[in-house]
Amino acid sequence: GAVVSQHPSRVICKSGTSVKIECRSLDFQATTMFWYRQFPKQSLMLMATSNEGSKATYEQGVEKDKFLINHASLTLSTLTVTSAHPEDSSFYICSARRLADNIQYFGAGTRLSVL
Amino acid sequence: DAKTTQPPSMDCAEGRAANLPCNHSTISGNEYVYWYRQIHSQGPQYIIHGLKNNETNEMASLIITEDRKSSTLILPHATLRDTAVYYCIVRVGTSYDKVIFGPGTSLSVIP
Numbered sequence: 430g431a432v433v434s435q436h437p438s439r440v441i442c443k444s445g446t447s448v449k450i451e452c453r454s455l456d457f458q459a460t461t462m463f464w465y466r467q468f469p470k471q472s473l474m475l476m477a478t479s480n481e482g483s484k485a486t487y488e489q490g491v492e493k494d495k496f497l498i499n500h501a502s503l504t505l506s507t508l509t510v511t512s513a514h515p516e517d518s519s520f521y522i523c524s525a526r527r528l529a530d531n532i533q534y535f536g537a538g539t540r541l542s543v544l
Numbered sequence: 545d546a547k548t549t550q551p552p553s554m555d556c557a558e559g560r561a562a563n564l565p566c567n568h569s570t571i572s573g574n575e576y577v578y579w580y581r582q583i584h585s586q587g588p589q590y591i592i593h594g595l596k597n598n599e600t601n602e603m604a605s606l607i608i609t610e611d612r613k614s615s616t617l618i619l620p621h622a623t624l625r626d627t628a629v630y631y632c633i634v635r636v637g638t639s640y641d642k643v644i645f646g647p648g649t650s651l652s653v654i655p
Contacts, residue, residue: 475643534590
């Protein structure tokens with residue numbers, strides 16, 4: 430099966446700092462990647478769609494200046510949570526679409542805790 | 545607005561078949577039915593998808609009704625490791641479509 434690697438798996442940071450999360454498709458190229466957020470006991474919420482070489486498309490209500498997305502290559506997308514605050518604590522999950530079958534494959538997620 | 549309806553929770557005895565239903569009465573002709581599952585504190589895992597024919601792979605079987613308004617995911621011999629939230633998703637399946645998650649069904653496999 431297709432493998433999507435996400436790093437780090439867990440991060441704890443102080444309020445006001447920025448945190449970068451990496452998402453890599455290991456065995457396929459992904460022109461499109463997605464970032465989701467999940468709060469406890471809730472379903473995944475799509476934050477943004479990341480296209481290689483162009484600006485990300487953010488879902489309504491998601492602050493693009495706070496959640497910076499870069500998709501600089503066909504195998505790597507990054508999400509930077511800028512000036513993180515406790516309310517940004519959540520489970521962040523990336524996904525990459527494999528062109529061969531248009532299936533979205535997901536990373537293992539990053540648990541962010543902002544103190 | 546939700547495209548699919550699933551029961552919020554289900555139980556299944558270990559070793560028995562788990563049958564997870566999904567209603568998608570407004571599905572369009574070019575929309576596929578996808579199933580994912582999420583084991584606690586992990587990312588979602590792709591299981592299977594289909595358009596109108598029944599599908600089977602090493603993980604599960606997908607039965608889609610003839611009118612395509614509902615489907616059933618079948619785990620033939622459920623194990624404790626199948627305890628997870630199962631999501632039924634309808635999408636076109638093109639490069640311009642994205643996976644939107646509903647609340648899913650929380651399946652508990654009981655020893």
